Amino acid sequence: MRINVRVRIRGIPLWAWAAAAALYFGAAAAAVEFAWNRAIDALAEVGAHRLDLYAASLKSELGRFEMMPAIVARQDSVRALLGAGPRASPEIVHEVDTYLEAVNRDAGSLAVDVIDLQGEVIAASNWNQSLSFVGTNVSYRPYFKDALAHGTGRFFGIGTNTGMPGLYFASAVRDAGKPIGAAAVKLSVDALEAAWRAPGEAAMVIDSNGVIVISTVPAWKFTALKPITADRQREIQASRQYAGRTVDVLAYRRGDDWSGTAWLGRFPDWRNKGRSTQFLVMSRPAPQAGDSVMVLLDVAGARHQQQLALAFVTGAFLIAGLYALYAVQRRRAIAEKLKAQDALRLANDRLEMTVAQRTAALTAANERMQQEIVERKRTEQRLRDTQQEVVHAGKLAVLGQMAAGLTHELNQPLVAIRTLCDNARTFFERNQPAQAVANLERVAKLVDSMAVLTGELKAFARKPDVERVAVSLNEAVAHARLIYEARIRDEGVQLDVTIPAGSAVWAESSQLQQVIVNLLGNALDAVRDGHRRVIRIAAADPDERDRVLFTIADSGPGIAPEVLAHLFEPFVTTKPRGHGLGLGLAITSRIVEGFGARISATNLVDGDMRSGAQFTIEFAAATSQRVVHGR
Known part of the structure; x- marks a missing residue:
């Protein structure tokens, strides 16, 4: 024996509580995820804007100084000093020193130097200061080597004399096309770091070694974002790029990628020592080759958006739950x-x-007996009346179907005969008897098909099924096109037919022709008053279910929604009164169903047709069977 146990809490079934809990957790998770994605997308837009500003400011700041070494190298006194070498007079040395001092003061750089081929600074803007660079050998510096080898050099490092970080630009000084020394400019990036500082975010520049050389967080400067190999460490030590410091890797953890240029990661929080915070990290190449600009944006605002979304969903569910409890109690x-x-x-x-x-x-028993007698008589009379009405309705239905079918079956051949006769007369007038005879032969075939139709009407009562064979779609469409050839030409209709060669379906040849003629005639009526008159007939290759989709679409006004639902019912029509009885599509639907196929109609809402109606017939494919050509 099975025991049915129903658990209820406050009058509500347990399954309802479980469903509500599942709905709450699903809605909360969706809301939190949506709020997070939307907030991070907005933060990414802010980061992209920040990167644009930082890259522009970096390019502007560096562009002020990048051409200074080349200008200094063109000075006649500088070339004269380098050309004279150790034999240079104190006057030319003083002249160059004072020139470099003036250039450095006007440009706002840290120092401007002139270096001979041995890498010794022979003139400097700080020649009269205690930490003068005059006499310092910089032959090991990459910017000096690159200037002599390639004409220009660029290098970010820490000064060996001052210990101050800066960016060096160098240019070769040439005489008769050969380098005789170099001119170098050192500039400070403190102004950039100060301009880039903003609450809740960090900005930095990473050089080609992966080392942070410019940063709004001082503790992160000269740390690497990726491990540096031992060979590269030795090269850095040899160039004294970071004043002999060992470059350590910044302790951070990379998370998931958000987009092609953004990812989530946890970095040490410079605002709270000993803690790490999640940031949205975005980067892009810097204006200088090999460097990149990176910005870190705190995602605390996105977390706050998640909390607000969770609170909103929770509040909504609490209100709904209280209302549900109130409704249950009131109902009870x-x-x-x-x-x-x-x-x-x-x-x-x-x-x-x-x-x-x-x-x-006793009274009730007697009344029931009398009522039964009267009811039986009424029932017998209603039965006789109903039988007569059914017979009458059946006669009317048969007469209506036969009349409609005969009208549609004979109307199309008559239209074709009229068209062919007009064409034949034209051919005779043009003295083209061969074409005229061909048209008359077609007329004879159409007359034979009409005779076959009348013969089939005689055998209507004893022919309930349609004999289906493989019929060519191209032949059936060509027959319908021939019937309406004159109308298509006279009305300027663009008829596009796209049917794969060899397409065949299971149908009855003459009835398939009738179906296509009916649909094509309706399409011509639909586009007759239109500005753009386009009809497209197409068929697809058989699908995996061995079915063929055949479509006829027009660029007409389409079918009203209230008519579309009853389009294939008898006496339903979109034509004006007196232009149709509404039986064509009903007969077409019965013929298609007799093929074992299915017909449907829809309105076009997009695509290059932009408007109009489309009729679709799903046939059973017969590509591997013998094809019966249209009559």
């Missing part, structure tokens, strides 16, 4: 009140029924 109170009223009413009814049953038993 009403149900108990109605139950008490029903119990009282039932007791009164039972008392009255007992008295009535004992006092009127």
Whole structure:
């Protein structure tokens, strides 16, 4: 024996509580995810804007100084000093020193130097200061080597004399096309770092070694974002790029990628020592080759958006839950009140029924007997009347179907005969008897098909099924096109036919021709008053279910929604009164169903047709069977 246990909490089934909980968690998860994605997308837009500003400011700041070494190298006194070498007079040395001092003061750089071929600074803008660069050998610096080898050099490093980081630009000084020394400019990036500082974010520039050389977080400067190999460490030490410091890797953890240029990661929080914070990291190449600009944006705002979304969903579910509990309690109170009223009413009814049953038993039995006799007579009369109405309705239905079918079957051949006769007369007038005879032969075939039709009408009662064979779609469409050839030409209709060669379906040849003629005629009526008159007939290759989709679409006004739902019912039409009985599509639907196919109609809402109606017939493919050509 099975025991059915129903658990309820406050009148609500347990399954309802479980469904509500599942719905809450699903809605909360979706809302939190949506809020996170939307907030991070907005943060990514802010980051992209920040990167644009930082890259532009970096390019502007560096562009002020990039051409300075080349300008200094063109100075005649500088070339004269380098050309004279150790034999240079104190006057030319003083002249170059004062020139470099003026250039450095006007440009706002840290230092401007002139270096001979051995890498020794022989003139400097700080020649008269205690930490003068004059006499310093910089032959190991990459910017000096690149200037002599390639004409220009660029290098970010820490000064060996001052210990101050800066960016070096160098240019070769040439005489008769040969380098005789180099001019170098050192500039500070403190102004950039100060301009880039913003609450809740960090900005930095990473050089080709992966080392942070410019940063709004001072503790991160000269740390690497990726491990540096031992060979590269030795090269860095040899160039004294970072003043002999060992470059350590910044302790951070990379998370998931958000987009092609953004990812999530946890970095040490410079605002709270000992803590790490999640940031949205975005980067792009810097204006200088090999460097990149990176910005870190705090995602605390996105977390706050998640919390707000969760709070909103929770509040909405709490309100809905309270309302549901109130509705359940109110329903229970009403149900108990109605139950008490029903119990009282039932007791009164039972008392009255007992008295009535004992006092009127015989009267009721007699009345029931009389009523049964009268009801039987009424039933017999209604049965006879109903039989007569059914017979009458059947006669009317058969007459209507035969009349409609005969009209549609004979109308199309008659139209074709009229067209062919007009063409034949034209051919005779043009003295083209061969074409005229061919048209008359087609007329004879159409007359034969009409004779076959009348013969089939005689055998209508004993021919319930349609004999289906493989029929060529191209032949059937060509027959319909021939019938309407004159109308298509006269009305300027663009008819596009796209049917794969060899396409065949299971159908009856003449009836398939009738179906396509009916649909093509309706399409011509639809585009007749249109500005753009296009009809497209197409068929697809058989699908995996071995079915062929055949479509006829027009650029007409389409079918009204209230008509579309009943389009294939008898006497439903979109044509004006007096231009159709609404039987064509009903007959077409019966013929298609007799093929074992299915027809449907839709309105076009997009695509190059932009408007109009489309009829689709799903046939059974017969590509591997013998094809019967259209009559």
